[in-house]
Amino acid sequence: MDAQSYSTALADLRTVRDQIKKTRAALAKLEADRDKRIIQLASYEKAKAERIAPAAGLGVANVVTLVPALAPDSLAANDDPQPPEHKPSTVQAAVDSTPPLPQHAAAPAMATASARSAPPPAEAAASEPTAAPEAPRNLPSIPAGGDAWFAHTSGLASARPNFTQQARSTVFLDTTTGVLVHRQQTHHLDLGNRAAADILTAVFHTIPEGVERIYITAGAPWHRQADQHPFLKDTVAAWLNAPTPGWRTDTGRGKDRMAGHFVHPRNPVGRYQREHGEQHVEIRSAGEWFDTEGTEPAVIRDAFVLLWKALRRHWPDAVLMGSPSQTGRDLWTRTIPTKGQYADGYPVLSEELRGLFHATAGQGRTELITPPRVPAQLPALVEYDRTFAYAKHTWKSGVGTPRRVTAATFASWSQKEQTKALFACGHWHVRVTVPDTWTHIGILPAPAPGDRAWHYPATPGTTFTTWAGGPEIHTALSNPHTPWKIEILDGILFDDGKPLDDWSKKLKEAWSSLTAQADLNGDPDQRTAAHLAARAVRALLLYGIGAFAQRPRTVTGTTPRTMERDVPPDAEIIGFDDQTITWQRPTGFTRDPNAHPEWAAHIWSSARAALLSQRHRDDNTYAGALHAPPGTIVAFRTDAVYLTQPQPWPHHSQPGDYLNKGHLPGPIPAPTTEDELLTLRDKGRAAHHATPTTGRA
Incomplete structure (x- = not known):
């Protein structure tokens, strides 16, 4: 050749x-x-x-x-697998027909009964000659010699910053109408084809002194050619990487250095720099902060002003950065103590432990339960959403050098020591068996086939191995129906501390203040602005917690098709057009001083547990999916649960309370896809808001 x-x-x-x-x-x-x-x-x-x-x-x-x-009936008849050489310790609560014990009173005990298990369907049917099932996803474990993982990364710790963030000149642009709001002035722009180049030209012609951040409030210009690409991400990448005469992709600057475009199907970020000069500008979506649909740019600008003022009451040097995750974590660093044990900062875990948390700690529960586990025709669809949920679970987090707790170590402890360990901040490798008499929903997450998929086994007798936090294990042991069998295989245990408590309290106070403004202000626009600002505070906490998880970073880049050989050899091509190839490649964990996946994992576990069972001490009652009758749970979506009937759960407008947000009377065909669920959810919210509020939960 x-x-x-x-x-x-x-x-x-x-x-x-x-x-x-x-x-x-x-x-x-x-x-x-x-x-x-x-x-x-x-x-x-x-x-x-x-x-x-x-x-x-x-x-x-x-x-x-x-x-x-x-699943065929014959799949449920296999016995337990042989125990490992060192039998793990088994924890099981005493059977009790009363509601679950308060969290301070649960007492796990050693189990004596064996259980039968049904292997996962894809595993059990492996003898089918025509089957080609996707292999179950096995979670990693701590290897032999893994004790060396239980350390911190040398020279890396979260420390209080010694500089003040610089505010960025910001405008708000509706790309559907061309309305631009800059400070107190409103302008009308001709945006041409709504390409990035058109937006930059129009904005800088109108604001000649320049701006540094352009929030798109409506119009999603990055979706304008969606019909020309197979995937939405391809559409966004093509929009970001289209020619911008006079501008090039930004390479970053300053303490909050962020370089290059960020390709996201809904909330992308375009970062540009003048070809000849030091002018930098971001184009990003205001939807990162809250739902902007139907809101004028001037009201959105007012929402950001109210947000900034509310934060300034607690942080005199508060600055709104580009995204809620950046801002939330920056504000947290300004609560790191200057005296005491952690005056020099909170050390970052070893990369091995961070990787283990990344692979084994899921986030919010997302699950759709379909017929025949629910009726094909639902009598109703009722939505309950936990108000500002994560703020309920930030009062305690793990600090200090973690300890490894092996199965043998756990078994050697007294019942009191075991209980104390499970209520502390820990992450446990467990083998779980669903009770033979179980008729309700699943409790603990299990790895499903797929990249990062989780499901919640509920079939009686099923045995699976997973990782879970103490709050979920407590729920499995002390649920109001039948205790589950939990075998401890390994564990990561921290000392209890309060690294997030001050940060969270300040955000909750800002949220309460803005929520009150939204309820009391007589001006409709100002009510809306205050409501959006309160939603933004929620985003600060929600995405700030997510930022602690520090997922392995992926870099996105572009290469001209004429230079295809320059595409990095380990890159995955995610989009292309006639001129440009868009690719991404993993770069692993960076030396991020604010990486604390152990904190995110504990909060996520606590929130998933509270979605199932939460005690309201002042009302002397319980709320959560496990307190509704079996067969009435239709779906979970992070902080929300959908049922077929209303529940008497208290709501006092406090973080973590269950708010009745939607009620769609039936009969309704049970949703079988997420899109169908969301359609019914929106109808239920509309129907609920159209009825009198008297007596609502």
């Missing part, structure tokens, strides 16, 4: 690559449609996986993975 033939073959290969990407997109749509039809068929009471599988062109195991309720 000569050079010309080589070049021709490369061009042909690129063409095939492009066709493959488009074909995969079409195939993904067809497969999604197939899966939806399978789930619909499963609502028939006599549906059988053996009949559905050949009609779908799948194996029985694939169908059962989609609809676990269709």
Whole structure:
């Protein structure tokens, strides 16, 4: 092969690559449609996986993975696997027909009964000759010699900053109407085709002294050519990387250095710098902070002003940065103590432990429960959402050098020591067995097939291995129905501390103040602005906590198609057009001084547990999904639970309280997809708000 033939073959290969990407997109749509039809068929009471599988062109195991309720009866008859060489310690609460004990009173005890288990469907049906199930995802464990992981990263700690953030000149732009708000002035712009170049030209022509941040309040200009790309992310990447004469991609500056564009399907960030000069500007979505739909740019600007004023009452040097995660974490660093044990900062865990938390600590619970586990026709769909939920769970977090607690160590402890350890800030590797008599929803997250997927096994007798925080383990042991069997395999245990308490209290006070303004202000626009500002405070805490998790970083870049050989060899191509290739590649964990995944994991575990069971001491009652009758839970979405009937759960407008946000009377076809659930949710909210508020939960 000569050079010309080589070049021709490369061009042909690129063409095939492009066709493959488009074909995969079409195939993904067809497969999604197939899966939806399978789930619909499963609502028939006599549906059988053996009949559905050949009609779908799948194996029985694939169908059962989609609809676990269709698992053949013979799959539930296998005995427990043989115990490991060192039998793990087993924890189980005494059976009690009363509501769960208060958190200070639960007393785990050593279990004596063995249990039968049903292996995961994809595993149990491995003998099916036609099946090609996706392999179950096994979570990592602490290896032999892993004691060395229990340390901090040398020279890396969260410390109080010795500088003040610089405020950025900001404008608010509705790209649908062309309305631009700058300080107290409103302008009307001609945005041409709404390309990044058009926006930059129009804004800097109108504000010749320049701005540093452009918040898009409506119009989502990065979606304007969505019909020309197979995926929304491709559309966004093409918009960000389109030519911008006179500008180039920003390389970053200052203490909060952020370089390059950020490709996100809904809230991207475009960062640009003058070709010849030091002028820098960001184009980003105000939707990062709150839902802006239907709100004028001037009201959104007022919301940011109210937010800044509310924060300044607690942080005299508060500055609103580009995103709530950046701002929230910056504000937290300004609460790090200057005296005492952590005056020099909070040390960062070893990279190995951070990686383990990344792989084993999930976030909010997202689950849709479909027929036959719920009725095919729902009598109603009622939504309860926990108000400012994460703020309820920041009063305690793990600090200090973590300790490893092996199965043998845990077994050697007294019952009192075991109980104390499970109520402390810890992360536990456990083997879980669902009780044989269980009729309710799942409690503990388990790794499902897929990259980062989680599900919540509830089938009686099922045994699985997972990682979980103490709050969820407590819920499994002391739930109001039947205690689950929990075997401790390994654990990471911290001392209890309060590194987030001061930060959270200040944010809660700002939220309460803004919420009161939203309730009392007589001006509709100012009410809306105060409401949005309160939502922004929620975002500061929510995304600030998420930022502590410090996911491994992924870098996004672009390369001209004429220079394809310069694409990094470890990069994944995520988009392309006639001129440009967009790629991304993982860069692992950076030396982030504010990386504390152990704090995020404990808060997420606490929030998932409270979604199931939460005691209201002042009302002497409990709330949560496990306190509703079996078969009435339809879905979970992070802080919200959807049921088929109203519940008498108290709401006093405090963080963590369950607020009744929607009620759609039935009969309603049970949702089988997330889109169907969201459609019903929106209808339920509209119906709920249209009725008198008297007597609402």
